[in-house]
Amino acid sequence: MFKVKTLNNISQEGLSLLGGNYIITAEDPNPDAILLRSFKMHDMELPESVKIIGRAGAGVNNIPIEEYAAQGVVVVNTPGANANAVKELVILGLLLSSRKVISGINWAKSQQDNPEVDKLIEKEKAKFAGQELTGKKIGVIGLGAIGVLVANAALSLGMEVYGYDPFVSVESAWGLSCDVKRALSLDEIIGECDYITLHVPLIDQTKNMINAERLKKAKPGLRLLNFARGALVSNDNIKAAMESGDLACYVTDFPDQELLQLDNVIGIPHLGASTAESEENCARMAVHEIKEYLENGNIVNSVNYPDCYMGISSTPARIGITHKNIPNMVGQITSSLAKDNINIGDMLNKSKGEFAYTLLDVDSKVTLDSIDRLEKIAGVLKVRIIKNEN
Ligand SMILES: NC(=O)C1=CN([C@@H]2O[C@H](COP(=O)(O)OP(=O)(O)OC[C@H]3O[C@@H](n4cnc5c(N)ncnc54)[C@H](O)[C@@H]3O)[C@@H](O)[C@H]2O)C=CC1
Numbered sequence: 001m002f003k004v005k006t007l008n009n010i011s012q013e014g015l016s017l018l019g020g021n022y023i024i025t026a027e028d029p030n031p032d033a034i035l036l037r038s039f040k041m042h043d044m045e046l047p048e049s050v051k052i053i054g055r056a057g058a059g060v061n062n063i064p065i066e067e068y069a070a071q072g073v074v075v076v077n078t079p080g081a082n083a084n085a086v087k088e089l090v091i092l093g094l095l096l097s098s099r100k101v102i103s104g105i106n107w108a109k110s111q112q113d114n115p116e117v118d119k120l121i122e123k124e125k126a127k128f129a130g131q132e133l134t135g136k137k138i139g140v141i142g143l144g145a146i147g148v149l150v151a152n153a154a155l156s157l158g159m160e161v162y163g164y165d166p167f168v169s170v171e172s173a174w175g176l177s178c179d180v181k182r183a184l185s186l187d188e189i190i191g192e193c194d195y196i197t198l199h200v201p202l203i204d205q206t207k208n209m210i211n212a213e214r215l216k217k218a219k220p221g222l223r224l225l226n227f228a229r230g231a232l233v234s235n236d237n238i239k240a241a242m243e244s245g246d247l248a249c250y251v252t253d254f255p256d257q258e259l260l261q262l263d264n265v266i267g268i269p270h271l272g273a274s275t276a277e278s279e280e281n282c283a284r285m286a287v288h289e290i291k292e293y294l295e296n297g298n299i300v301n302s303v304n305y306p307d308c309y310m311g312i313s314s315t316p317a318r319i320g321i322t323h324k325n326i327p328n329m330v331g332q333i334t335s336s337l338a339k340d341n342i343n344i345g346d347m348l349n350k351s352k353g354e355f356a357y358t359l360l361d362v363d364s365k366v367t368l369d370s371i372d373r374l375e376k377i378a379g380v381l382k383v384r385i386i387k388n389e390n
């Protein structure tokens with residue numbers, strides 16, 4: 001029996017895939033896995049029992065992934081599973097920043113007791129005129145799962161699309177329309193574009209990426225959309241750019257009190273991934289990844305360990321070891337097993353940055369003493385018996 005602790009509400013359709021061998025709990029102090037959405041884990045004490053953390057979503061800035069890697073805990077996310085939901089909200093954001101529908105609708109509602117409202121409408125509507133998207137230039141910053149969908153959708157709205165992503169993956173590049181123009185730097189497009197939309201992860205290198213200097217170069221009347229993370233742009237810079245008239249509108253999925261007080265900010269309460277379809281997709285994918293790791297030791301879509309897949313074990317025993325990526329780890333692991341007369345039938349060793357994973361199928365049952373010896377090897381972080389039969 002495995003215990004999965006949820007830190008946020010997770011789609012039932014996804015949770016039901018865990019099956020009868022799992023207990024889903026919001027309280028248990030010693031779970032095997034943690035499943036969450038945006039819950040901030042930075043101040044949380046992680047129980048020793050936790051082997052894997054599943055982020056049902058894309059962004060992992062709410063999880064201390066390096067710290068957990070150093071504890072031998074694998075963190076996985078669900079690439080692309082909520083991308084369509086975000087893309088659709090970005091299209092809405094583009095329209096909301098261009099047409100004064102929010103003020104127009106609010107004005108119309110304020111007239112609900114006015115029997116003459118239909119006559120007033122034709123007079124008042126001049127206050128709510130906007131601009132069209134067709135023919136305008138948009139810069140898409142970050143061409144991953146979401147950025148590619150947004151760039152392609154913007155093309156089909158008749159926009160001239162520039163994409164910027166120095167680390168674009170081959171898979172994303174294949175998905176991107178060849179009509180998207182390649183920008184070699186952010187500075188190259190910020191002065192050209194009528195719209196900029198951000199789709200990068202929040203990491204040290206992207207924090208405050210739309211800084212004061214860049215906003216000063218912006219084309220007057222720029223509309224900036226941020227459905228990625230609030231800290232990519234600072235509030236002070238948004239304020240200053242709005243006061244100078246360079247920034248006409250800031251659409252953000254991450255508003256705070258200060259931003260909500262500004263007239264030209266459209267603050268959405270982090271609804272990018274909040275559709276039934278996306279919540280289900282994310283939960284299904286995260287549950288699949290957690291099951292693969294707990295039941296088979298396979299790592300799928302990890303952000304702090306290498307992906308590693310050996311299917312279902314057909315030998316008597318399988319052992320999974322998270323360890324540091326340093327010389328002679330495989331040598332020490334295999335000779336420790338050899339000393340215990342345990343033959344290795346199959347194995348895989350993969351590394352990612354400072355950490356590595358070794359998955360071994362062995363031809364005989366392993367004893368707790370053998371596991372103890374593996375745990376004592378310097379650099380080994382966690383050892384798990386995934387399967388152990390006679
Ligand atoms: N508002 C919401 O509800 C949601 C927000 N997000 C946010 O959007 C972000 C992107 O999501 P996905 O597209 O699914 O992730 P992804 O990992 O598929 O794409 C991110 C892209 O950003 C690129 N990138 C990284 N650093 C960059 C830099 N300095 N300059 C330009 N490009 C850079 C990467 O190469 C990658 O192609 C997430 O990290 C998350 O913070 C994601 C899903 C929902």
Ligand SMILES: O=C(O)C(=O)COP(=O)(O)O
Pocket residue numbers: 037038039056057058059060082270272273274
């Ligand atoms: O996937 C992401 O990065 C998101 O921002 C979505 O967050 P959520 O799952 O809606 O709390």
